[in-house]
Amino acid sequence: MWKKSSLLLLCLPLLAEKFERVEPHMGTLFRITVDAPNVGVAHAAFDAAFARVHELDEILSDYKPQSELMRLSTRPVRISRDLFLVLEASQRLAEQTNGAFDITMGPVIQLWRKARRDKMLPSNEAIAEALNRTGHRKLILEAATQTAHLTQSGMQLDVGGIAKGYAADEALRILRNRGLPNALVAASGDLTIGRSPMAIAVEPVAGFRRRLTLSDHAVSTSGDTEQFLEIDGKRYSHIIDPSTGQALTTRIGVTIVAPQGITADSLATAICVMGPRRGREFLKQQRGISALIVVDGKLEAATGLFARE
Ligand code: ADP
Ligand code: MG
Helix, strand or coil, X not given: CCCHHHHHHHXXXXXXXXXXXXXXXXXXXXXXXXXXXXXXXXXXXXXHHHHHHHHHHHHHCCCXXXXXXXXCCCCCEECCHHHHHHHHHHHHHHHHCCCCCCHHHHHHHHHHHHHHHHCCCCCHHHHHHHHCCCCHHHEEEECCCCEEEECCCCCCCCCCCCHHHHHHHHXXXXXXXXXXXXXXXXXXXXXXXXXXXXXXXXXEECCEEEEEEECCEEEEEEECCCCEEEECCEEEECCEECCCCEECCCCEEEEEEECCHHHHHHHHHHHHHHHHHHHHHHHHCCCCCEEXXXXXXXXXEECHHHHHC
């Protein structure tokens, strides 16, 4: 008679194994986990998925002066499908959130990046000057011609609040197209999950943890934790309130579950800016979105999948 263990062993060659690769991209580590029939298939898939992430970084980075994003100017130019898609999604969210999500905040974000390096707050004058060169209505997209331009010189776009989510979506799509739908792509706070259900833990703020099992969805967390500047006991986030040009100082953490990474990533950033009250109002109008909002260690909202626990 067969023993259970030998039966299992016999089946193993037919089953997929789990493989994982980690690479640095977009200023963070991307970790891809995939079920594949063998190591050769897995490595070819990793090569293709990471090549796609690299390609997107070349287009979307604001650290690379030659990226397609950085080459935008006041002259309308035809742009790639990827850049158009990210700019269009960003502009849609800017309209929906009354400018809380705003990728034209580049000049102000630069000031706050310098502030984090120098451990010194930017002056009000510098913020006011930088704010003059922002405003989402000053980025013009023409769908018919797939062109983009800025209406003012000295502007700078920053898609740091949406690009990783899109890149994670695209990495997963590459794996799916290669017949490997059971996968997970994780880019620090941005995750996209393929067909097979995965148990994950989310932590909108340190110490506040929730577990859930997801498939074919994306999860993003923004806010509180990793990048900040601390001066006189006050914590300045890397997320900026476009209405003032100031870095957020509220201790807010937001986790969003959405069908796509591009949506989850940008919404998590946007709701940090909107805060719990405006955030909750906004979420009421959204379909298929689940949110966890924690402020000062207190749960402010748990909607959708998070409400069922
Ligand atoms: P992380 O980069 O840690 O995943 P987020 O997804 O929340 O965090 O993105 C934060 C980044 O988004 C910032 O580093 C900056 O590049 C950009 N950003 C900051 N404030 C805003 C804003 N109000 N709207 C859009 N993007 C923003
Ligand atoms: Mg984000």
